Amino acid sequence: MIPFSPPTLNQDDIDAVVEVLRSGWITSGPVGRRFEEQLAQRCGTTAVVALSSATAALELALRAAGVGRGDEVIVPAYTYTASASVIDHVGATIVMVDGEPGSPFPSVERIAAAVTDRTRAVITVDLAGVPFDSRPLDALLAGRGRIDDGLAAALGRPVIISDSAHSLGASLEGRPCGTIADLTAFSFHAVKNLTTAEGGALTWRPDLPTDGEELARWVRTFSLHGQTKDALAKSHGASWEYDIIAPAYKCNMPDTLAALGLSQLGRYEQTLERRRELLAHYAEGLAGAGVELLPHDGDGVVSSAHLAIATLPVAGVAERNRIIQDLYAAGVSANVHYKPLPLLTAYRNLGFDIADFPNAFAFYATEVTLPLHLALSDADVEQVCTALAGALTGIRKAA
Numbered sequence: 001m002i003p004f005s006p007p008t009l010n011q012d013d014i015d016a017v018v019e020v021l022r023s024g025w026i027t028s029g030p031v032g033r034r035f036e037e038q039l040a041q042r043c044g045t046t047a048v049v050a051l052s053s054a055t056a057a058l059e060l061a062l063r064a065a066g067v068g069r070g071d072e073v074i075v076p077a078y079t080y081t082a083s084a085s086v087i088d089h090v091g092a093t094i095v096m097v098d099g100e101p102g103s104p105f106p107s108v109e110r111i112a113a114a115v116t117d118r119t120r121a122v123i124t125v126d127l128a129g130v131p132f133d134s135r136p137l138d139a140l141l142a143g144r145g146r147i148d149d150g151l152a153a154a155l156g157r158p159v160i161i162s163d164s165a166h167s168l169g170a171s172l173e174g175r176p177c178g179t180i181a182d183l184t185a186f187s188f189h190a191v192k193n194l195t196t197a198e199g200g201a202l203t204w205r206p207d208l209p210t211d212g213e214e215l216a217r218w219v220r221t222f223s224l225h226g227q228t229k230d231a232l233a234k235s236h237g238a239s240w241e242y243d244i245i246a247p248a249y250k251c252n253m254p255d256t257l258a259a260l261g262l263s264q265l266g267r268y269e270q271t272l273e274r275r276r277e278l279l280a281h282y283a284e285g286l287a288g289a290g291v292e293l294l295p296h297d298g299d300g301v302v303s304s305a306h307l308a309i310a311t312l313p314v315a316g317v318a319e320r321n322r323i324i325q326d327l328y329a330a331g332v333s334a335n336v337h338y339k340p341l342p343l344l345t346a347y348r349n350l351g352f353d354i355a356d357f358p359n360a361f362a363f364y365a366t367e368v369t370l371p372l373h374l375a376l377s378d379a380d381v382e383q384v385c386t387a388l389a390g391a392l393t394g395i396r397k398a399a
């Protein structure tokens with residue numbers, strides 16, 4: 001069976017974790033700080049805070065932007081639940097926007113059209129590792145929305161937060177992901193390009209009109225119960241005493257996991273290269289099969305090649321699902337990214353109706369995500385392409 005997305009860890013990764021386990025300090029500490037520093041260097045930002053997930057990073061980004069009850073936050077309908085659930089977590093209202101025809105991404109104009117005088121923030125999504133170009137939003141959103149205080153007031157527009165769960169290492173015209181939106185959240189979940197098993201990070205563009213050091217301190221403190229001293233600081237000398245400045249979260253990253261990330265970061269350039277090569281093999285292997293691959297690169301866009309999203313020449317959901325079954329029978333594990341949020345119970349219960357998101361539904365109905373990971377050989381990619389072509393022929397015959 002060709003698996004969908006196993007982690008590819010090597011002996012260096014294992015040794016790095018063992019070293020931390022033997023070091024006498026296993027929770028957040030010096031290894032995490034090194035991981036954060038190297039991430040910041042890679043993203044061209046001045047600070048990164050490593051956290052327990054991208055979800056935690058997105059939620060802290062909303063909190064840092066002062067988003068709360070009475071505010072609206074715009075988010076695409078075509079994404080994973082975490083991009084939207086965090087809006088609900090902070091008590092704000094989710095405003096969903098459809099994608100464009102034939103695309104999972106909304107245009108910046110569609111996002112701008114959803115702004116009201118209650119819009120405090122926008123969350124964009126770098127689906128599949130393709131960086132969303134939110135830069136035109138700076139001008140489109142200027143002077144609009146709820147910008148009476150906090151970061152939005154300093155920016156003179158709603159705060160733009162990038163859900164970059166998929167896109168560590170992507171860039172737009174040479175600007176790395178992390179410097180494009182105001183705040184950026186990364187994921188290091190087990191299926192991601194770089195994994196700490198579970199984990200995430202928050203960063204922000206270096207020219208954000210706020211004190212970056214103060215923001216880093218705030219995020220760190222809020223990820224640790226709102227406690228003024230972390231465990232490492234408390235362990236030095238007799239400095240046990242601390243205060244709790246807010247009833248905050250607990251979503252820090254321990255050094256045991258940071259060690260995994262730090263070790264993989266050292267070879268991340270090769271990881272990206274190989275993933276891009278695999279995508280190119282898919283493009284060659286599927287030429288002529290009527291399958292369209294989501295474009296990853298071109299026009300100054302450099303993707304992190306996270307997901308091989310394909311649009312199939314099939315009639316709809318039933319045929320697409322049949323293809324996934326046929327692929328499985330042929331030894332290939334495939335997936336769907338994503339079921340648009342309005343199809344999910346939680347969002348239906350919040351009043352969203354898929355009929356209002358026809359483009360997201362149309363994209364979903366014929367979408368399949370093919371395996372893309374470092375354990376794939378070129379021959380594996382050929383096997384996937386052959387299996388997919390065979391499954392499509394089977395569907396055509398049955399029709």
Ligand SMILES: Cc1ncc(COP(=O)(O)O)c(C=O)c1O
Nearest residue numbers: 053054055080082165187189200
């Ligand atoms: C688009 C997107 N956003 C956010 C997340 C949440 O990431 P995490 O599991 O690190 O919270 C995911 C996870 O798969 C995702 O795909």
